[in-house]
Amino acid sequence: MNVKDRMILDDFKRERPNFLKLEEVASDRLKNVLKGSGVLITGIEHRVKSEKSLEGKLYKNGDYYQRLDDLNDLLGLRVICYFGDDVDRVGQLVEESFEINREKSSDKRALIKADTFGYLSLHYICSLPDNGEYPKEICGKKFEIQIRTILQHAWAAINHDLGYKSEFGVPREVTREFARLAGLLEIADDEFMRTRNHINSYANETREKIINDNADDVLIDMISLREYMARNRSMRAFLQELAGIEGSEITDIDPENYIIQLKWLKIETIGELQAMLERNKDTAYRLAEKVLKGSELDILSSNVALRFLCRAELVTGGYTEQQAAEFISLSASNKERAERQAKRLFNVYNEIKGAEND
Amino acid sequence: MTINVENKDGAVVLVLEGRLDTNTAPMLEKTISELPEDTSNLVLDMNKLEYISSAGLRVLLATHKKISKVGTMKLTGVCDEVMEVFEMTGFVDFLIIE
Numbered sequence: 247m248n249v250k251d252r253m254i255l256d257d258f259k260r261e262r263p264n265f266l267k268l269e270e271v272a273s274d275r276l277k278n279v280l281k282g283s284g285v286l287i288t289g290i291e292h293r294v295k296s297e298k299s300l301e302g303k304l305y306k307n308g309d310y311y312q313r314l315d316d317l318n319d320l321l322g323l324r325v326i327c328y329f330g331d332d333v334d335r336v337g338q339l340v341e342e343s344f345e346i347n348r349e350k351s352s353d354k355r356a357l358i359k360a361d362t363f364g365y366l367s368l369h370y371i372c373s374l375p376d377n378g379e380y381p382k383e384i385c386g387k388k389f390e391i392q393i394r395t396i397l398q399h400a401w402a403a404i405n406h407d408l409g410y411k412s413e414f415g416v417p418r419e420v421t422r423e424f425a426r427l428a429g430l431l432e433i434a435d436d437e438f439m440r441t442r443n444h445i446n447s448y449a450n451e452t453r454e455k456i457i458n459d460n461a462d463d464v465l466i467d468m469i470s471l472r473e474y475m476a477r478n479r480s481m482r483a484f485l486q487e488l489a490g491i492e493g494s495e496i497t498d499i500d501p502e503n504y505i506i507q508l509k510w511l512k513i514e515t516i517g518e519l520q521a522m523l524e525r526n527k528d529t530a531y532r533l534a535e536k537v538l539k540g541s542e543l544d545i546l547s548s549n550v551a552l553r554f555l556c557r558a559e560l561v562t563g564g565y566t567e568q569q570a571a572e573f574i575s576l577s578a579s580n581k582e583r584a585e586r587q588a589k590r591l592f593n594v595y596n597e598i599k600g601a602e603n604d
Numbered sequence: 605m606t607i608n609v610e611n612k613d614g615a616v617v618l619v620l621e622g623r624l625d626t627n628t629a630p631m632l633e634k635t636i637s638e639l640p641e642d643t644s645n646l647v648l649d650m651n652k653l654e655y656i657s658s659a660g661l662r663v664l665l666a667t668h669k670k671i672s673k674v675g676t677m678k679l680t681g682v683c684d685e686v687m688e689v690f691e692m693t694g695f696v697d698f699l700i701i702e
């Protein structure tokens with residue numbers, strides 16, 4: 247090691263505790279900024295370079311680095327996002343939250359040649375904002391924030407760990423294999439964004455149809471059922487009726503696990519569910535009243551509406567007690583319990599019918 | 605009601621005994637609030653829990669919402685009386701009951 251590199255390394259040994267302090271402060275700031283942003287990320291990585299790694303970097307880069315301050319990545323942070331457009335959103339947040347050295351920062355996605363596939367990532371060279379909030383020994387120190395998608399990260403990590411970080415001396419076939427994979431993953435990143443956008447559009451369209459009572463043909467799935475339970479006026483009114491039995495508050499719970507139960511009852515569209523509500527709501531209310539009245543249970547899950555509607559369908563739809571037990575066992579903890587519930591359900595229904603006849 | 609806190613196979617286990625009602629629900633709420641922030645595997649052992657009221661349900665709901673962001677909350681040994689309350693309120697649809 248030459249004298250210059252030795253001096254840089256000695257400086258780093260002295261400064262390393264400050265970089266460790268900076269690591270804690272910068273990563274906390276980054277986490278807090280992202281936490282309130284609503285951007286989905288898979289994680290944040292951070293590390294202060296080891297002395298050994300710095301030594302290797304100085305050895306490989308000859309005279310490029312003249313002093314410790316020439317190194318921008320002694321502290322590195324990395325944000326890994328799910329979607330390509332979130333990389334830009336995180337980049338925007340980083341720009342708003344840290345001092346950015348524009349000259350040293352780079353967008354590898356824009357720099358790559360149009361006909362080349364390879365490393366894609368957004369790199370910022372930053373320092374903490376000079377607002378008097380942080381100790382002076384860490385203010386002004388540079389660090390790097392890399393932002394990339396999970397697929398870009400997979401490519402870069404494998405590329406790096408297989409030892410092909412340098413562009414020189416890599417066999418042509420290996421370079422080509424990595425370029426092909428980079429192209430494949432770039433397309434996959436775009437497809438994931440397209441899929442997410444499609445899901446969002448479907449959810450918005452379904453919501454509109456449900457609000458406008460125009461969703462009869464919509465198939466029941468986790469999105470349509472959730473929207474229906476949350477927004478359909480008749481269902482919300484029925485839920486309020488149930489809540490009125492004991493003056494209960496309703497807590498909204500995801501109805502996803504009712505999809506399989508509705509399917510068992512051959513209820514496959516929102517229109518069929520709406521029809522089931524209309525034909526069974528009186529029986530469902532009476533079944534609910536029978537068990538809830540006097541219980542003093544003043545909190546109910548929003549799923550009670552589906553629970554009692556399905557049970558009303560069982561007793562009015564020509565199902566046998568055995569079939570009802572089979573239905574209940576879709577969600578009950580054991581078969582005996584399901585059988586007991588089915589028996590009790592039919593007993594309660596018969597009591598209700600008997601009382602009506604009297 | 606008594607609450608014993610145990611560590612078992614990487615999970616925090618709260619052993620509940622007695623009645624979880626308006627008087628005792630704050631005790632469970634306080635115990636849960638004092639658990640480490642990063643608790644991600646919580647088990648409520650209900651083998652000796654005889655009764656649960658709305659106040660107890662509210663504590664379970666709040667804890668479920670908090671824990672499900674980072675891990676899971678499981679209920680074990682639920683007796684028929686308590687299970688019936690979970691069923692009639694629809695809580696059985698989102699609680700993990702073993």
